[in-house]
Amino acid sequence: MEAKLLMGNEAVAEGALAGGVNFFAGYPITPSNEIGEIMSRRLPGAGGKFIQMEDEIASMGCIIGASISGCKTMTATSGPGFSLMQENLGFAAMTEVPCVVVNVMRGGPSTGMPTLPSQGDIQQARWGTHGDHPIIALCPSTVREVFDLTITSLNFAEQYRTPVVLLMDEVIGHLREKVVLPQVESIEIANRTQPTCPPEWYRPFEDNKSGVPLMASFGDGYRYHITGLTHDEMGFPTTKKDEVTALNHRLHRKIRQAFEDIMLYETFLMEDATAVIVAYGCVMRSAKSAALELRQQGKKVGLIKLTTLWPFPRIALENMPEQVQEIFVPEMNMGQIYREVTRVNQGKLRVRKITKVDGELITPDEIIRGIKREGADSAKRY
Amino acid sequence: MQKDIDVYQYLRHEKKFPLIWCAGCGNGIVLGSMLRAVDSLKISKDRVAMVSGIGCSGRTSTYVDFNTLHTTHGRALSFATGLKFARPELTTLVVMGDGDGLSIGGNHFIHAARRNIDLTAFIYNNNIYGMTGGQVSPTTPGGKIASTAPMGNIENNFDTIKVAEACGATFVARGTTYDADALDEIIAIGIQHKGFSVIEVLTPCPTIYGRYNRLGSAVDMLKSQLDDTIPLEQAKNMSAEELQGKTLTGIFVNEDKREFCEEYEKLVQRAQKK
Incomplete structure (x- = not known):
């Protein structure tokens, strides 16, 4: 492959397309804008879907809805937008809907310094949404790594049925570097495991060894219920102590027991x-x-x-x-x-x-x- | 429309009954109308998605045997937009309350209407936040009592029909739980409409709104729907004085305009030709 001069935000878009993203919803915010702009240009030609929503709350809701219908989804934002996404980010964690949120961190608190870098949202990525939820967040240091980790984020989201946050700082988002991208064939792509059993046997939130339930797409004949309320294995609201405890423990266990796969460092x-x-x-x-x-x-x-x-x-x-x-x-x-x-x-x-x-x-x-x-x-x- | 359909086949009867709605609540009547409309259109259950928000209305999705998604407060339309855009072949019903859809979800309501995406959005209007105990809502009429307006509501209320129309919804209608027959028809037409359909249903809340405002029993509240509403056709022949204080029902807007998912498909074809 030939070398390219790529910006971090461009590498997110390239990684997203290489990693199988076919649905992107977003709302403009500096310094992440290039990501949405590139996706709006590239997705239609690739048969994918792009939509600019009315705000970041809606962007997050939109990608969750699309992921439930079987799409591989992503949104991109920065601090203030990331704050607005927290409510539905928690919904995705609770309902185990795969999706990737890119947060290009800018100076904060509040509107802060839109064009200048920071790493101020690290703890927000962990604890920003309410409740005792698990989350995965990755952080790249080079433009090539942005590409790779975008794909890793998508893979983790699909494998563990969880939202994944790709935390970039504005320096990396707008840094241009010479990058040689890998051959498309060499890229490993993970997809969620779908049920193959007859619909009447399907238990949408049933535990198994991995702790990651099989995920059916809406419209594929497995009619089931998804709710942000604490739910039982069939997806229906529950307040029974044993069912509530089982759900909360499984949500954490599925991430914890995969730590060797998830914890990347050098x-x-x-x-x-x-x-x-x-x-x-x-x-x-x-x-x-x-x-x-x-x-x-x-x-x-x-x-x-x-x-x-x-x-x-x-x-x-x-x-x-x-x-x-x-x-x-x-x-x-x-x-x-x-x-x-x-x-x-x-x-x-x-x-x-x-x-x-x-x-x-x-x-x-x-x-x-x-x-x-x-x-x-x-x-x-x- | 057939009235004695086998509702049973559309309900999750093994798991989720009895309903959580209070005795005398109108929400069950809306649900019945919705199921009769879906049945009359012969849409397979696999092809129907129901997305709901939070509140009494939000629980509707729990009971029906479709692809059902119970979302966050006010955000149902944003989830539904993603779902429909990803799978345009799904008939997508969005169920919201007046507080859910018009207050916390107001921004999503405005833009879903502007975008004219092919969703059928229901506003169950009971004039109050029922589930949380009776707080004032954007459709609580001036002067009415609520738990957070104990001396009467000093704000002005939304007219859902005017809001929807102004935002660009291409099908706008209002029905009542008193006239379930008319509601069946309205819903069936709304579902078939290509574009963003808004169906406001006036549904009584005798337990909370009714008690705060001394509106009598559930039956009294249903009967007053008959007294207080006038079908559009009938209103045409009435004077402004006669219509004073009355709420109009029927189909207010039904027009063709370019629909979001179809326009996107054209865009994809243009992009792929290049």
Whole structure:
């Protein structure tokens, strides 16, 4: 395949089309607009469906409705729109409807800084919708990875019947890089498992070994009920304690027991590291440069790149080499993944955060100064 | 239309009865009309999808043996838009209440009508939020009592028909639970209409709205539907004075206009020719 100059947001659209998306609903918002625009151009020719909805609440409802009729669906948005989607995102988690939500994170809170990057929605992706729901969120650091993780997000959504959030920061969304995309034939695509039994035998939310029920599409002859109310195996509302508990436990179990498949992370220079940087998204790029630079200066620094953010990939931190003494968490928020790192670390090692929330990315130099405790200009070490 | 149909075959009788609706509630009458209309059109149950919102009306989808989706409050039309757009061959009925469809779901209502997507949208209008205990709704008439308007509603109320018409709905009708025969016909025509159909059904809530406003028994409330409404045809020959305080029923709008799913299909063909 030839090399292409691609923007992160363009790579989302390319990944979506390669990954089988045939239904996209969205509402305009900076800095995610290119994704919807490309989908509106490309989907009709590919026989897919595009619709611009009246708001993000409707976009989310629309892709859920389409997914229930058998489409592979996606929407894309940014902070304020992601807030509006939370209600129906919870509906998708509860009713186990596969769908992918791309959130190109911009400066917040509120309308914040529409054109500037942040990583401020990490905890929102986990806990933004009410109730004790499971969720999967992935975070790319390069344009090629945007393409790959878009497909992975779609696959996870289908395999585990869950909404998946692809968390990009504006830097990655608008970054242009030379990318060689994989051959279409080499791309692995997962689809939901549909029932093959006679309709009268179908139990739409029945448990099985994987915890992921078989999913029939509306219109295929399996007439059944879907509700956001707590439901029994047939999909009907229930308040019976045993049925309620079984549903809540299964929703978590289906994600938890697949953690080896879902928890994606990479490590660099970890063998002899005494200090480790934990980073994700665009900050990972600066962190990598910082680690290499610090090694030249004689400090043994390693790097853990988090790709899956939710469920939090705790095994990445649990398998730390013995000689590691310190962990640094640079991020473009006030310490959202730092919270998780300290939680998993349980006081064993010193964990320090290097945060920056001024609308600019964290530079390698700022991470180096943070690690050397020289203080930084705007990147603050606590 | 055949009146003595085998309703049983359309209900999830093994699982979900009795209904949660109060004695005297009009919602069951609307459901009956809906089933008679579907039956008269000979649409297979596999080809019918029902999407409902939240509230008393929202529970309708639980009881019927179609492809049924009980969504979030006010959002039924957005889910239904995705469902219908993905599978235009499904006859899609959307069931909402007055608060559900016109207050929290107002934006979706406006735009589904503007888009003219082929959905049949029902507004069960009981003039109040019944399920949550009787709060004031966008169709509670001025002066009426509600649990959040204990001294009378000081706001103006929506006329569903005018809202739907102004937003571009291409079929707009109003029926009552008193005249179920007329309602059967209206629903059958609405389902067959290609485009966004709005059917408002006046359905009494004797338990809450009726008690707050001392409107008498369920039977009294049904009878007052007869007294307070006038069919459109009859109204044509009546003076403005005679029509004072009356609510009109019948089919207000029934026109052809380009429909969203069909237009999209044309767009796909254009895109694929290129």
